[in-house]
Amino acid sequence: DTAVSQTPKYLVTQMGNDKSIKCEQNLGHDTMYWYKQDSKKFLKIMFSYNNKELIINETVPNRFSPKSPDKAHLNLHINSLELGDSAVYFCASSLPGGSGYYGYTFGSGTRLTVV
Amino acid sequence: DAKTTQPPSMDCAEGRAANLPCNHSTISGNEYVYWYRQIHSQGPQYIIHGLKNNETNEMASLIITEDRKSSTLILPHATLRDTAVYYCIVSSAGGTSYGKLTFGQGTILTVHP
Numbered sequence: 001d002t003a004v005s006q007t008p009k010y011l012v013t014q015m016g017n018d019k020s021i022k023c024e025q026n027l028g029h030d031t032m033y034w035y036k037q038d039s040k041k042f043l044k045i046m047f048s049y050n051n052k053e054l055i056i057n058e059t060v061p062n063r064f065s066p067k068s069p070d071k072a073h074l075n076l077h078i079n080s081l082e083l084g085d086s087a088v089y090f091c092a093s094s095l096p097g098g099s100g101y102y103g104y105t106f107g108s109g110t111r112l113t114v115v
Numbered sequence: 116d117a118k119t120t121q122p123p124s125m126d127c128a129e130g131r132a133a134n135l136p137c138n139h140s141t142i143s144g145n146e147y148v149y150w151y152r153q154i155h156s157q158g159p160q161y162i163i164h165g166l167k168n169n170e171t172n173e174m175a176s177l178i179i180t181e182d183r184k185s186s187t188l189i190l191p192h193a194t195l196r197d198t199a200v201y202y203c204i205v206s207s208a209g210g211t212s213y214g215k216l217t218f219g220q221g222t223i224l225t226v227h228p
Contacts, residue, residue, distance in 0.1 A: 004158075035218075041200070041220075042218065042220070043153075043159065043202075043218035044218070045215055045216065045217070048215065056215055090158050090159070092158070092159075103149060103151070103161035103164055104151070104159070104161055104216060105161070106158030106159045106160070107158050108157060108158050109156070109157070109158050
């Protein structure tokens with residue numbers, strides 16, 4: 001019954017590796033997002049997709065590449081991981097424009113640790 | 116999106132009402148006020164949102180001043196499980212920002228027994 005599910009929940013990897021985080025939502029939402037929460041607990045938007053189309057692309061290194069195979073999935077691939085990429089990554093979904101009674105629905109997060 | 120100002124922390128006794136203030140003096144006419152909370156290590160959770168009128172749902176009430184420059188989130192009977200960081204966010208529901216939520220530092224609410 002999980003509405004927005006992310007895998008894996010924890011990811012520990014070495015610098016220079018390439019890794020992916022997967023996100024799936026079963027809410028029928030058209031819009032999906034990736035947010036990053038750093039060690040100071042600030043939540044910052046990275047990307048937003050609406051119906052598989054990239055809508056928001058904040059100032060994110062091009063080592064980060066989102067991919068949306070369909071509107072229920074938004075994966076995040078990270079190349080050449082760096083120490084500064086260590087953070088908690090949250091996936092979220094919403095009706096178009098973030099509207100709707102329930103606003104955004106967030107996943108439980110993926111804690112990425114780069115060593 | 117308009118910026119918001121919240122106190123960094125607040126305390127509340129269990130069973131009492133928690134009133135969390137938020138200033139958003141630069142809010143524009145098409146921007147909504149959203150409240151989310153983040154319980155330790157979990158993803159943010161939507162609480163409530165409003166445009167002009169006061170709103171109430173099963174979780175909380177939202178009081179927006181007539182000039183819309185400030186709002187208050189009310190948890191009527193706070194419990195220990197309400198201890199969390201509460202974020203007040205102003206955002207337009209559409210347009211080029213396409214519902215982008217910009218999170219600030221929020222208010223750390225601690226509910227005491």
